[in-house]
Amino acid sequence: MAKEVTSITINYRDIIRVLRIITLVLLLLTAGIVSFVLVYYGIFSLGGYIGCLLLLILLTYLVLPVIFCFCPHLHQSMVFQPHVDAAGIDFEKPQDLRGVRNFKISDGTIGVWHILPSSLSDKSENQEASFWQDAVRAKGHNGVIVYFHGVTGTRGKWHRKELYKVLQDKEHHIISCDYRGFGDSTKVKRITESGVVDDALAVYQFVRQELLGGDTRIPVFIWGHSLGAGISSHAVAKLSDLITLPCPNGLVLESPFDNFGEELRNHAKLKIWRLLPFFDRLFVNPLRKSDIAFQNDHHISKISVPIMIMHAKDDNVVPSHLGKRLFEAGRYRPNDFNPLYFVHMKAGKHNEMYKLNAEFGKIITLFTDACMHACIPITNLNLNRNSCWHHDCSVDAEIVCSHC
Structure with missing residues (x-):
């Protein structure tokens, strides 16, 4: 069976997309940590913390579509997925298929x-x-x-x-x-x-x-x-x-x-x-x-x-x-x-x-x-x-x- 050789290319748009997602995650994590510290030291009430958490959820709900809207590479990645279940295919002699x-x-x-x-x-x-x-x-x-x-x-x-x-x-x-x-x-x-x-x-x-x-x-x-x-x-x-x-x-x-x-x-x-x-x-x-x-x-x-x-x-x-x-x-x-x-x-x-x-x-x-x-x-x-x-x-x- 012929072995497939997969070449890996670096796409700068991929890097930028990953950085955007990492930045969003870090911002949400930082906001969560700050809210927890404020509640722990009594600076912020528990009710205020819950309100802040709900606000973060709402912001996440609204921010993710905006990221998708302005990130063209995400459009292609969501619609066309050529790498899903693509490994191990022998195109010359496919398994379980004759003629x-x-x-x-x-x-x-x-x-x-x-x-x-x-x-x-x-x-x-x-x-x-x-x-x-x-x-x-x-x-x-x-x-x-x-x-x-x-x-x-x-x-x-x-x-x-x-x-x-x-x-x-x-x-x-x-x-x-x-x-x-x-x-x-x-x-x-x-x-x-x-x-x-x-x-x-x-x-x-x-x-x-x-x-x-x-x-x-x-x-x-x-x-x-x-x-x-x-x-x-x-x-x-x-x-x-x-x-x-x-x-x-x-x-x-x-x-x-x-x-x-x-x-x-x-x-x-x-x-x-x-x-x-x-x-x-x-x-x-x-x-x-x-x-x-x-x-x-x-x-x-x-x-x-x-x-x-x-x-x-x-x-x-x-x-x-x-x-x-x-x-x-x-x-x-x-x-x-x-x-x-x-x-x-x-x-x-x-x-x-x-x-x-x-x-x-x-x-x-x-x-x-x-x-x-x-x-x-x-x-x-x-x-x-x-x-x-x-x-x-x-x-x-x-x-x-x-x-x-």
């Missing part, structure tokens, strides 16, 4: 996996790169899924590998990448929404033009999970304005939010501040100035391809009502756009809907089959309002369609 080819695109800046369907994975040992390309251009599989992961770790995180296995069993080729700043992709000083969306578009362009050689008869689906759903919806909205690349045949948004401002208001670590009348000024607006907005409810209005939103009722990271809000925003798309589906799974939390293997897999198959119902491009598809696939879908999940 994987590891390579880089965009002049070596973006790390990518091409994962074969289950029927081919055992045949890939010691094969050249041409084996993967020939396999994806041949008949006998159910299309390519381009997967964009969420906020933490790499494309090799455990729950992502488990999802790949389910998709492999459904005879899909999977293309999964790490954005710049994540995994084995090029390190960058600053990760932004524009940057990760550009990386997603570069991967999609590679799939369409190089991997498939421009053959639009092979269906391609984009799948985004959590923050990756925000990246995916932004990227596909951009594709809708391009004439050089065809849009994907379908879009799957797993555990998405409607926009990042609402996700912040519902985030466990920020709930104590969401009642502040200036919450947006302290948290949402600074992130937007740092090019971190992820306005999925805006982007979805531009996407004409079939879309399936999947959300588990017990998601404790991105509450499912945010996925429902995104679906409601998508209802206002033009009438000639393809259907939008909301699948409310009974369980699965934030990362584990794949564990409902039979139901989960059946829904994926029915959706992708519906996307391939007509000739390519899929935007020519006009499904009858009473014949959508979900009417005959006997699974334990609530499914709503925008066209029904």
Whole structure:
């Protein structure tokens, strides 16, 4: 197994951020010690000390958001967390995953996996790169899924590998990448929404033009999970304005939010501040100035391809009502756009809907089959309002369609 070498670089912004936090802690500690001394020597009453302590708590409650507001590096650190659960990943030969080819695109800046369907994975040992390309251009599989992961770790995180296995069993080729700043992709000083969306578009362009050689008869689906759903919806909205690349045949948004401002208001670590009348000024607006907005409810209005939103009722990271809000925003798309589906799974939390293997897999198959119902491009598809696939879908999940 190849050993990863981690290089450590000193960032002066990191140092300044740590110094600011240390300064705040020292100020609060000093104030506490002074208050204790004043009470101990009778200079300050116990009631006054309690009042002082409450004042310190109030100041802390107000000061921390102000620090966040004026510290741009904190914005990136809170949203993008590439180092969480990232250690020990062997990108060349990932553990518990077969049929994987590891390579880089965009002049070596973006790390990518091409994962074969289950029927081919055992045949890939010691094969050249041409084996993967020939396999994806041949008949006998159910299309390519381009997967964009969420906020933490790499494309090799455990729950992502488990999802790949389910998709492999459904005879899909999977293309999964790490954005710049994540995994084995090029390190960058600053990760932004524009940057990760550009990386997603570069991967999609590679799939369409190089991997498939421009053959639009092979269906391609984009799948985004959590923050990756925000990246995916932004990227596909951009594709809708391009004439050089065809849009994907379908879009799957797993555990998405409607926009990042609402996700912040519902985030466990920020709930104590969401009642502040200036919450947006302290948290949402600074992130937007740092090019971190992820306005999925805006982007979805531009996407004409079939879309399936999947959300588990017990998601404790991105509450499912945010996925429902995104679906409601998508209802206002033009009438000639393809259907939008909301699948409310009974369980699965934030990362584990794949564990409902039979139901989960059946829904994926029915959706992708519906996307391939007509000739390519899929935007020519006009499904009858009473014949959508979900009417005959006997699974334990609530499914709503925008066209029904």
